[in-house]
Amino acid sequence: MSVLALALVVLLPAASGVSLCLAGPRARAAAIPVSLTTATATAALAVVVAVTRPALEIPFIAGAPLGLGVDGLSALVLPVVAIVTLLVLMFAAVEGTESPERFHGLMLIFAAAVAVTVTATTLPALLFAWEIMGAMSWALIGFQWRDDRRVQAGLVAFTMTRAGDLGLYLAAGAALVGGTGLTLADLPAASSPWRDVIAAGIIAAALGKAAQLPFSSWLSRAMEGPSTVSALLHSAAMVAMGGYLLLRVAPLLEVTGWAGTTVAWIGALTALLLGAVAVAQRDLKQLLAASTAAQLGFVVLAAGVGSIAGGAGYLVAHASTKALLFLVAGAWLAALGTKQLSALRGAARRWPLVGVLFTVGALSLAGIAPLSLWALKDELLAVALQTSPALYMVGLTAAALSAIYSGKALFIVWGRADDATEAGYDDEQPGTRHIGRWERIPLVVLATGAALLGILALPPVSEPLKATLGEAGTATPSVIELAGSAVLALAMLALVAIGLRRGVPQPAWAVNWLGLEKAVHVVIVRPTLVLSEALARFDDNILDRGLHRTARAGIFVGSRAARADERGVDGAVEGLARQLRGLGTLARRPQTGKIHQYYAQITIALAAVFALILLVR
């Protein structure tokens, strides 16, 4: 029964989504009812399987079934992702989009892929869903396909994340030769060099999806997509799945010796550098995107140091927080036609409830006590401190940056709008100057999550959670650490409040996302295109023309041979004939017809034969 529920968590959204997409405009009226019913049922089923913990295997390729199962980690993450999905779809339904059947269809297929990713127990199942998430991301970023820029952004997102995904193919090969099979839980037992290859492959895939360094720039481009897509894919679900995968394979990272440390440092540096990027952004969605990469840096850091409960808690709390912030950004974008921070001045005052909800999210993001991200961040940083004080310091600095960029957004939207502000309206699209009542319902639920999910860090909750996640012997934050980080966050907010009047520093390297996109272009895209053009010319001008030249040479040799045949062979034959004719003439000479001459010839010949016989004997 519960196995059926697990299958339905995947099949229900998949079937509804595919049906909506295939039916096309005919299903326009049915799109929203189907979508919301499906998402509601899926969320309910997700809660059911989180309690019952079923597992199932479907035969797939030889020795590697598609395995799905719910364990402690997925029991925590699956329901949260399913509920966030439902809330985002509710918001999208109220907000309205063009082609709702296509939008909701793609989002539901995406939801099915996320469900598989979260519950996958084997590499084929993981990779299967992993790449479908990527394809849906492509389709949803470029949802408004008449705009080339958006479609191009989808292409960048898909190819960059797929570059990381190649690691999963590599890992699958290494797992086959490493002798453990393709079950995720068995991977740490692979034989030595292969274990490292598996870990490296999985890390590449995870960093790509989680927009960690050096892959971060695709997330910036992905902001071309609708805000609801950003809320689900580029914060709560798909990007988060990168961090989730690392949490899932944390035992593998630990057993290799190098992988855990590497991952932890990549996470910490992403949190730090993308935090700085977020501080410098002038566009609210770009700020939130950089913040997403930075916040997932904390999750990645947690996976690297083995703070599974802290990382998982942070993941779900961030999902709720960031989905809320993106939806509010989307609501303001629809109402005011802009996402430029300068034009959003006073947006919170204009719609106070939405403003308050945004504030809850932003304060949580800033790490203000007692909202959710505050204590959870300290929980994972405590484990980092156990590993390396340097890692802790980098993490703490990154936390301070979170407070700074959250504060920046917060103070701007609560500022007072002036004429310059209004001049910035409608730079992206014509605004409606309206935020619907029903749009606020999902925001309230998400804000509640952003505020309260911190309970996952409270010892009465966190201790059992750690036990179910198999995490043992890791540090818990001391009161000093908790109080210290709370004070740090407040201090940073105060700093921003003072500093904002003079303007927050916006160095060019931070504004343009560390120049990552340009670097990718210069180092990979450009050379590949040049090589491809060169090879195409080689193919046409050398390989194919060489073939023609060979053919022509063949014809040339043939004609020469023909000429040689006429002059040489034929000539030789004729020459031979001439010679033979000469010989014939010569041979005819003795035939004189005179008997006495014949006798003389016979006598000479016989004498010669006689002499020969004598000599031979």
Next chain:
Amino acid sequence: MLSVVVFLPVLAAIVLAAVPRITDAAARWIWLVVTLVDLALVVGLWLAYRDPGAGNLAFEEQVPWIPNVGSTYHLGVDGLSLPLVALTALIFVVCAVFVLRATDRPRSQAALFLFLQTSSLGVFAAQDLILFFVFFDLSIVGMYFVIAGWGHGNAARSALKFFLYTFLGSLALLVGFIGLYLGSAAKTFDMVELASNPPFGDQPVVGGLVLAAVFVGLAIKTPTFPFHTWLPPAHTDAPAIGSVVLASILLKMGTYGFVRIAMPMLPDAWRDWAWFVVVIGIISVLYGALVALAQTDFKRMIAYTSVNHMGYVILAVGAAGVVSDSAAQARQVAVTGAVVQMVSHGLITGALFLIAGVLHDRKGNYDIDSYGGLAAPAPRYAAVFGIAAFASLGLPGFSGFIAEFQIFAGSIGTVPLAALALPGILITAALFLRALQRMLTGETRGLSVGFRDLDRREILAIAPLLLFAVIIGIAPRFLLDIIEPASSTIVDLVSR
């Protein structure tokens, strides 16, 4: 029964060719019905098929043919050939559907394609090298007339190039076959016999030379780098359904030859040269993808992606020859992936060439940049195009993923060097998404203005191909259950 499946189409072809009174409409419908009947028979075979076990065949038929050279009329199928026989039957139905309204000499076209169908089915069912060679060559002859007679652009020249190049390949193949005959203990052309008692076990030089002849013959047909240059012009100038048969069926004759002839009959030489094959595979994958990326003609682009996709097959069969102790399972996975890739490429590339054919039917132009924003006037076309593109770039949920995942997992598991080919799937993704973006999205411009959307007949032709690609992609067991025992046999035969 197998003979009926193979020869039914050519019998119909003879009738069509011999009775001039048959009207065009009747010819088209006769063609469709015959292909449907043949497909139904193949479905029957599929349902009745039980794995015959190593070294045996299902639905075997053998009668004396040319006894003085040890050649018999010998047909049979196993897990390697049955999927390709089924693919062939399906592809020819799809072709008949696609041109159901065509007006250009339908009676001759129907007869020619039915002839081509028999020769294609014959290649996959033949179990005697002479018989195989006869069908192999007839398919080249048939395709020559398809391109020359119904092609466009520089059709005569492309057809001649195709014919001369692949015919040269088949001559190399013939040399190899004669070598196998001379080397065999029993002086036979029988493929089962040759596979069970492979010649040249103790003559690595002669075995290597015979393999070289067979390899060149098959590599030209497949085609692999550097023998692929006949493919792009042949595709560009062939009619849509000619391209479909060429890409979906004729290319498979090359790759099928590797698993059916080269590997089991020359195991020692194959092991000796497996590294070389792997390298050729990797080069084909990367080269095909990179050159495809630079193309501006949609059909040429698809042609080069075929070089890339067939490169995966070569990579996998090469890796299967690199024998090591630990990787038996990996090698089997690689060979299974290679066979799935043959079927998958047949389905997906067939669909892509029909999609290209629609461009030609509407606007007579394959230039990518002449289109743009097609999704607005032709949403169904855009949807089908997008699905086929994602299928071809190996997205999970489609057959290409099942093939490529197994090929990569199995090959990397045997030869870690195979990981060098991984960027191939990334470049393919980029080039397909770029083509989608240039042709389908953005403002409607150029030739896209007034582009008529797919009609029911066109959807009816393209949809089955994509449907099967999805079925294999989601529930591959029905296919893998048939292929896996055969690929395990091949791996055993190669490691003898």
